[in-house]
Amino acid sequence: MKIKKTIICSILLLSMAMTAGAQRMMENLSRGLVAVKTTEGVYLSWRLLGQEWYDVTYNVYRDGVRVNSEPLETSNYQDAGGTESSTYSVRAVVRGVEQEGSETVTPWKGQYLDIPMQLISDASGTDITDQYSLNNASAADLDGDGDYELIVKRMNSDFSKANTAYTLFQAYKLDGTLMWTIDVGPNIMNSRHVETNCMAYDFNQDGKAEVVIRLADGSVLPDGTVVGNPLANYRPAGEYDGLTIYQTQYDE
Numbered sequence: 282m283k284i285k286k287t288i289i290c291s292i293l294l295l296s297m298a299m300t301a302g303a304q305r306m307m308e309n310l311s312r313g314l315v316a317v318k319t320t321e322g323v324y325l326s327w328r329l330l331g332q333e334w335y336d337v338t339y340n341v342y343r344d345g346v347r348v349n350s351e352p353l354e355t356s357n358y359q360d361a362g363g364t365e366s367s368t369y370s371v372r373a374v375v376r377g378v379e380q381e382g383s384e385t386v387t388p389w390k391g392q393y394l395d396i397p398m399q400l401i402s403d404a405s406g407t408d409i410t411d412q413y414s415l416n417n418a419s420a421a422d423l424d425g426d427g428d429y430e431l432i433v434k435r436m437n438s439d440f441s442k443a444n445t446a447y448t449l450f451q452a453y454k455l456d457g458t459l460m461w462t463i464d465v466g467p468n469i470m471n472s473r474h475v476e477t478n479c480m481a482y483d484f485n486q487d488g489k490a491e492v493v494i495r496l497a498d499g500s501v502l503p504d505g506t507v508v509g510n511p512l513a514n515y516r517p518a519g520e521y522d523g524l525t526i527y528q529t530q531y532d533e
């Protein structure tokens with residue numbers, strides 16, 4: 282009997298381990314409440330979190346007062362009484378019990394969120410931002426606070442060997458705070474479709490996203506570490522002089 286029980290326990294443990302191993306990868310995100318002023322008041326939208334697939338509804342609070350008469354079965358709401366100065370919070374109601382309130386937000390000033398990018402300067406301090414175009418972006422929670430950050434590619438497509446301003450990746454918080462910069466250096470060529478892409482996700486599930494970027498000799502990481510040979514510049518002399526690929530199309 283004792284052996285039999287041990288075997289049953291072992292099977293149960295193995296089964297539990299297999300179940301745990303098969304869990305879906307997820308992000309631990311905030312409610313992500315967004316409010317946008319419209320001609321019909323304020324439109325609100327928020328995340329239905331991964332653990333809320335069961336019996337959940339929501340209450341919307343404007344300036345601390347609940348505005349919906351019945352709990353909402355959707356993750357958005359049009360508040361006819363909302364104004365640009367209203368403050369909003371959302372509370373999930375799980376099996377009849379109202380949960381803690383979300384972050385409090387005010388409506389965006391327009392139909393989109395304007396995130397200012399930092400100016401870019403050369404070694405002498407001259408503003409060379411115009412040499413760059415804003416390219417792809419990836420969203421991920423880099424610092425584990427539940428809010429997404431954006432990793433943006435700021436592309437410099439002047440491939441001449443003499444040019445020392447290279448494509449950058451920068452991470453921004455949604456309020457425009459710059460978190461870090463990676464300079465890809467001279468040995469990664471960039472255009473709309475070439476070579477440098479960025480992938481960001483919490484691959485190891487520790488709550489903070491990792492960023493995967495192709496780099497090369499001379500790339501500079503946020504802490505100043507240079508990848509490989511800092512002096513390497515494999516650009517062929519002369520071949521790309523005066524050639525700025527795709528820059529015109531981007532500016533349009």
Ligand SMILES: [Ca+2]
Pocket residue numbers: 421422423424425426427428429430
């Ligand atoms: Ca974050």
Ligand SMILES: [Ca+2]
Pocket residue numbers: 482483484485486487488489490491
């Ligand atoms: Ca991680």
